[in-house]
Amino acid sequence: MATKKKTGRPAKERLLDAAERLFAQRGYHGVSIRDITEAAGADVALVNYHFGNKRGLLTRVFERRAEILNRERLERLAAVRPGPDGRLDLEAVVNAFMEPLILRSGRGGRGWKSYFALIAQVNNSPELSVLMTRHFDPVVHKFIDVLTAALPGADLRDVYWGYHFLTGALTLTFAETGRLDKLSGRLCRSSDLDSVHTRFAPFMAAGFAALAARGAPVAPLAKARARRKAPAGAN
């Protein structure tokens, strides 16, 4: 009994926390059950007892915070109100989706930071991205709906593609891999939440608006004729 450190919290929770941190650092296959149980100060057999198997542990880690995130995203999306012109503000819609992450990525949220780093890997993995579909897409559908309402006349496919670009940027940004820091010679810091907060929604809202404008160049009613091939940028 040298390495065991049984705190007051139950072993089941310690396992979830340790798994979250280690999965985020080295990926699902890069961490063994023994790595996790050792870090949690628990016995190897407890993973299979509490979660069935290693994959069940990953699933539980994944859904634990997804429920919290989904609830708040829905609340914020429902709270987005039309402006004086009767239109929904695109940046406000994007922020309803993004700010719940900002709030939890601060100093106190070490567990949340690990969770976001894990999400980034899951989102970009062919074999694990089904977890994104299962645990997030119901709320994403709601997000798509509100985005569509904020983009009258836009082709629905533009909204889906725009969301796809957004989620790629979002998950990488909150993963905080440190690449931006190195690339910019420490001019930019992944951990600088203010920098993300002031830039993300303007960038994405402008992207969505550009797609909508491209599909229906002038008026929202000229939608049926926008079926031709788009002209593309250059070359």
Next chain:
Amino acid sequence: MATKKKTGRPAKERLLDAAERLFAQRGYHGVSIRDITEAAGADVALVNYHFGNKRGLLTRVFERRAEILNRERLERLAAVRPGPDGRLDLEAVVNAFMEPLILRSGRGGRGWKSYFALIAQVNNSPELSVLMTRHFDPVVHKFIDVLTAALPGADLRDVYWGYHFLTGALTLTFAETGRLDKLSGRLCRSSDLDSVHTRFAPFMAAGFAALAARGAPVAPLAKARARRKAPAGAN
């Protein structure tokens, strides 16, 4: 000698191809050397003979196509010419960076598709993203330079953050994990390169322009006074 299938190509190349495909599907830690050598029809010892160890194989897989991509990206970036107003077209700059991927992601490029799926995982991994830094950032710096030239008066940090958003969207998009297909009920197809080609540059160019406009609202010369906190979107 039942499972060995020695084609005309050398075992070293067969190993690279098999490793590329399997790493892309299941991740670096999710694939064993025996998985790779079996798929390549080669002996287990050949990985260590040709590449030193498993990590050396990953490095070689990664740099093999990076060199090709870097060369073409540099050529295209150098070929971007100012328009009649003397300014560089933002979409043209983005396309110089993105189109080399489009060209290789078509029907014939099965190996390239695997490679892009691998890049997405490496880019989002804390322990592997150093490979991105090492093999891509020299060319990314050139990309940043040209972007900055196309965004006169913009804060350099905006350009870096914009690139960060862009690379997150780009790597996820070309990973083709299938999540967009499921999310949209098959309305959008990850493999539809035309859909990517017509949307990516407009979306990103508008994002960059919005960041630049936010930092220097009117004229490029009003740069030194833009040090205050930005107003953010909503909430």
Next chain:
DNA sequence: AAATTCATTGAACGTTCGTTGAATATTAGC
């Protein structure tokens, strides 16, 4: 054709892997 280098094979190394079952400790219900 002999010598030398390079590529491949087969077998084995010690270690770690995920998982299991029986035994023990702890908690909760009555």
Next chain:
DNA sequence: GCTAATATTCAACGAACGTTCAATGAATTT
């Protein structure tokens, strides 16, 4: 305080892991 359910420990299983080495085959050089 006894009982029953839950939680944790301990030891072990067979399989798979990355790596190594001596032996063999093939290709190149002299």
